[in-house]
Amino acid sequence: MTVARPDEVRRFNRSSLLRLLHTGGPATRAVLATELGLNRSTIKMLVDGLTEDGVVEEKVPRLARGAGRPSLLVLPQPQAAVVLAVDVQVEHAGIALVGFGGQILGRNSWNLHGRQREPDEVITHVVESAAVLAGDLGMRPVAAGVCVPGVVRRADGLVHTAANLCWGEVALGQRLRTLLDVPVVVGNDAEFGALAEHVRGAGRGSADAVFVSADVGVGGGLIAQGALLRGSAGYLGEIGHMTVNPGGRICHCGNEGCWETEVGEAALCRALGLPEHGPRGAIVAELRELHGDWESRLARYLDWLILGLVNVVNILGPELVVLGDLFTALPEEAVARVGEQVRRRSMVSRAMGGVRIEKSRLGADLKLLGAAEAAFEGVLSML
Amino acid sequence: MTVARPDEVRRFNRSSLLRLLHTGGPATRAVLATELGLNRSTIKMLVDGLTEDGVVEEKVPRLARGAGRPSLLVLPQPQAAVVLAVDVQVEHAGIALVGFGGQILGRNSWNLHGRQREPDEVITHVVESAAVLAGDLGMRPVAAGVCVPGVVRRADGLVHTAANLCWGEVALGQRLRTLLDVPVVVGNDAEFGALAEHVRGAGRGSADAVFVSADVGVGGGLIAQGALLRGSAGYLGEIGHMTVNPGGRICHCGNEGCWETEVGEAALCRALGLPEHGPRGAIVAELRELHGDWESRLARYLDWLILGLVNVVNILGPELVVLGDLFTALPEEAVARVGEQVRRRSMVSRAMGGVRIEKSRLGADLKLLGAAEAAFEGVLSML
Structure with missing residues (x-):
C-alpha cells in the first residue's frame, strides 16, 4: 500500500516553506507555522536545517518595538539560489540576476535596432551579458527564465512567431539551454507579466x-x-x-x-x-x-x-x-x-x-520579475 | 510531523478507483492496477471491500474470447449512488436519475411555455416530477445537479440572470436544497455541457x-x-x-x-x-x-x-x-x-x-449528463 514516506513529507514541507518565504518575504517562525499549518517543532527543525544550508538566516528585526523580546525573523538568503531573467522586447532587451526572495541583484539592458533584433544577435548578447553580470556579482545562476513578445511553445521554448520582432520558428529555449548550460523556460511576455502580478503585484x-x-x-x-x-x-x-x-x-x-x-x-x-x-x-x-x-x-x-x-x-x-x-x-x-x-x-x-x-x-521590471518567477518554479523544490 | 495516515490513503485510493470506474466503465483488476499505479493486493483489497458494500460487482465478460480463463470485469453498480440531474432549457425542462457509472436509469421532460417558465412553476414541477420518478424506480437520489441557461453563482446556486427564461435573482440552489433535502449544485448549461463532454464525450x-x-x-x-x-x-x-x-x-x-x-x-x-x-x-x-x-x-x-x-x-x-x-x-x-x-x-x-x-x-442528453457529473463530484468520495 502506498503511503507518503516521512522524507517525502519533510521535502514537501521544506519546499512549501521556501515558497512562502520567496513570495511573502521574511516572517517569524510563528507566522510560518500558522500559514503552513505545521507545529512549532516541525518549523524549528525545518528552519534549523535551512539555516545550516545557508538558505535562510534568522535575525532580530531592525525596528522591533513593544515589550518583551522581539521574535526572530526568518529571512531568505538571496544568494542561496540565483536565476537569470531575460526580457526581450521589440525596442530593447534586459537581463537580471534575481535571488531567492525575488530581489534583483544586478541587471543590464540594451537597445534593439535593425540587425541587433535578429535571433542570433539577441542570443549572443544575452549569453555574453549574462556571463559578465554573473562574473561581476560572483554568482552563478541555476536556471533561466526568458520572455518574448510572441507565440511560444512552453514545452521546449520554441518561438513560433514573434511578429513585432520579425522572428519565426526560433528554437530559443533549446539554444539558450545549450549555451547557458542551465534549465531554461521561455514564455510569452504577457504571460510572464501575469505571473509577476500574481506572485508579487496587484x-x-x-x-x-x-x-x-x-x-x-x-x-x-x-x-x-x-x-x-x-x-x-x-x-x-x-x-x-x-x-x-x-x-x-x-x-x-x-x-x-x-x-x-x-x-x-x-x-x-x-x-x-x-x-x-x-x-x-x-x-x-x-x-x-x-x-x-x-x-x-x-x-x-x-x-x-x-x-x-x-x-x-x-x-x-x-x-x-x-x-x-x-x-x-x-x-x-x-x-x-x-x-x-x-x-x-x-x-x-x-x-x-x-x-x-x-x-x-510593478513598473518596468514586471516582465523580468515574471521571467525570474518562471525560472524559480523548478528551483525552489531543489533547494 | 504531518504524515498521511493509512486510512486516509485507503480512502484516497478507494475514491480514485471509484472515479475511474465511474468515468471509464467496467475494467479488469489488472487494468485498474495499471491505471492507478497500485499493486495487485491493494486492488484486491479495495475491490473486495467495494463488492461487500454493493458498490461494484465482479463478472465474467459476456464476450470472452481466446485461450485461458477470461479475466473478471469489475462493474460499477448503478444503484450504489443515484443522483438527480435537471436540465432547464428555454422551451423545455428535463430530469433524470443517473446511476454510479453514468447510466440514465429513468427520465421525464415537459415543455415550458408562458407561466410554466416562471421559477416557482419550474421548481415545483422539478420537485414533484423527481419524487414520482424516484418512487417509480424505487431509488432515492443522494445529490442533485441542475443547469440553466443563465449566469449562475456556483457557491450557492443563485441564478443572477437567465435572460431567455426571463429569470432574475432566483435562489434556485437554496430552494431546491430545502425541497429535495440533498446537496444541490447549480451551474450554467454550457458549463455543464463542457463537463459532460470532458468526462463522457468528444x-x-x-x-x-x-x-x-x-x-x-x-x-x-x-x-x-x-x-x-x-x-x-x-x-x-x-x-x-x-x-x-x-x-x-x-x-x-x-x-x-x-x-x-x-x-x-x-x-x-x-x-x-x-x-x-x-x-x-x-x-x-x-x-x-x-x-x-x-x-x-x-x-x-x-x-x-x-x-x-x-x-x-x-x-x-x-x-x-x-x-x-x-x-x-x-x-x-x-x-x-x-x-x-x-x-x-x-x-x-x-x-x-x-x-x-x-x-x-452526446445528443440531447448532454446537459443532463453534465448536471449529473456535477452532482457526482461530491458523491464519489463518500461511497
Whole structure:
C-alpha cells in the first residue's frame, strides 16, 4: 500500500516553506507555522536545517518595538539560489540576476535596432551579458527564465512567431539551454507579466485575474483558480488577436480589426496625433500633457479598450484585470472611466458585483520579475 | 510531523478507483492496477471491500474470447449512488436519475411555455416530477445537479440572470436544497455541457477544450489543464456576449453586436429565411434540406461563427472545440469548412499545428449528463 514516506513529507514541507518565504518575504517562525499549518517543532527543525544550508538566516528585526523580546525573523538568503531573467522586447532587451526572495541583484539592458533584433544577435548578447553580470556579482545562476513578445511553445521554448520582432520558428529555449548550460523556460511576455502580478503585484491574493498589456502588440496572461493558464501545448493568451472590428485595419496575423490594431501602440499614436512607430518617450510625454483633454482626445481609443475588456471579462470572469506596459501611462481618470464602463457593460461583472480594473504597479521590471518567477518554479523544490 | 495516515490513503485510493470506474466503465483488476499505479493486493483489497458494500460487482465478460480463463470485469453498480440531474432549457425542462457509472436509469421532460417558465412553476414541477420518478424506480437520489441557461453563482446556486427564461435573482440552489433535502449544485448549461463532454464525450482525454453551444442564447464552458474553469465567484463562460460586431444588433445584455446576436437561434432563422422564435424542429428540418445550398445560404452565418471561434481559440488555446446544441444540426460540410477556416485564421491554432473543431456526439442528453457529473463530484468520495 502506498503511503507518503516521512522524507517525502519533510521535502514537501521544506519546499512549501521556501515558497512562502520567496513570495511573502521574511516572517517569524510563528507566522510560518500558522500559514503552513505545521507545529512549532516541525518549523524549528525545518528552519534549523535551512539555516545550516545557508538558505535562510534568522535575525532580530531592525525596528522591533513593544515589550518583551522581539521574535526572530526568518529571512531568505538571496544568494542561496540565483536565476537569470531575460526580457526581450521589440525596442530593447534586459537581463537580471534575481535571488531567492525575488530581489534583483544586478541587471543590464540594451537597445534593439535593425540587425541587433535578429535571433542570433539577441542570443549572443544575452549569453555574453549574462556571463559578465554573473562574473561581476560572483554568482552563478541555476536556471533561466526568458520572455518574448510572441507565440511560444512552453514545452521546449520554441518561438513560433514573434511578429513585432520579425522572428519565426526560433528554437530559443533549446539554444539558450545549450549555451547557458542551465534549465531554461521561455514564455510569452504577457504571460510572464501575469505571473509577476500574481506572485508579487496587484494580483496577489486574486485567484482569477487577467493581465493585459500593450506594447507594439497587445497580449494577455490568464490566472485561473490560482494558477497560470497554459493552454494546449503552452499556447494561449493572444487576446490582442481577438477580432473586435470586422472590416477594420489589416493585422500582421492576417485578420482584420484585431484588438491590437485598435489599442496597441500605433493606435494610441494615432489617437494622440503622433507619428506611428515613434519613440515610446514621446507617447508617454504626450499622455502626461493631456490634462483635461483626455476625454475628447482618447474617447475613441478608450471605447475600443472598454469593448475588448468587456469581452475578456465576459469570457473569463476574473475578479481583477491588471493593465500593463503602455496602458500604465494612461491618465488615472481614464483608467477609472474604463473600469466604470466595463463594470456597467459586462453582464458577468454585474453578476459578480464588479470586476476591478487596475494599472500594474510593478513598473518596468514586471516582465523580468515574471521571467525570474518562471525560472524559480523548478528551483525552489531543489533547494 | 504531518504524515498521511493509512486510512486516509485507503480512502484516497478507494475514491480514485471509484472515479475511474465511474468515468471509464467496467475494467479488469489488472487494468485498474495499471491505471492507478497500485499493486495487485491493494486492488484486491479495495475491490473486495467495494463488492461487500454493493458498490461494484465482479463478472465474467459476456464476450470472452481466446485461450485461458477470461479475466473478471469489475462493474460499477448503478444503484450504489443515484443522483438527480435537471436540465432547464428555454422551451423545455428535463430530469433524470443517473446511476454510479453514468447510466440514465429513468427520465421525464415537459415543455415550458408562458407561466410554466416562471421559477416557482419550474421548481415545483422539478420537485414533484423527481419524487414520482424516484418512487417509480424505487431509488432515492443522494445529490442533485441542475443547469440553466443563465449566469449562475456556483457557491450557492443563485441564478443572477437567465435572460431567455426571463429569470432574475432566483435562489434556485437554496430552494431546491430545502425541497429535495440533498446537496444541490447549480451551474450554467454550457458549463455543464463542457463537463459532460470532458468526462463522457468528444473531450475525453483533452486537457484544454472549449465547449460552445447555441440555443436561444450562445454559451461556453472551458476546460483548462484537465479541469472545468470556474471564474471568480463561479461566473464565466459568457462567450456569447463577446462583442464581434460593434454597431450591430442590440443584445438583451445591453451591448451591441454580441456573438449571440450573430450565431444564436434567431440569427440562424434569419439566415434560413425562417421566422424568428419558430419551433426548433423547423430549423433542423430546413438545415437537413439544404444539401448543396448550404454554402450560399449559410455563408454569412458561418463567417460570424468562424470569427468568434478564432477569437476563442486565440484567447484560450484549446486543442479541441466542441460545438453543441443547435450547432450539431449544421451540415457536416459546413462544420468541416468552419474548422478549416479557424485553423487557417487563428495564429494560435497555426502555432499549435491545428485546433480540432467537432460536433458534440452526446445528443440531447448532454446537459443532463453534465448536471449529473456535477452532482457526482461530491458523491464519489463518500461511497
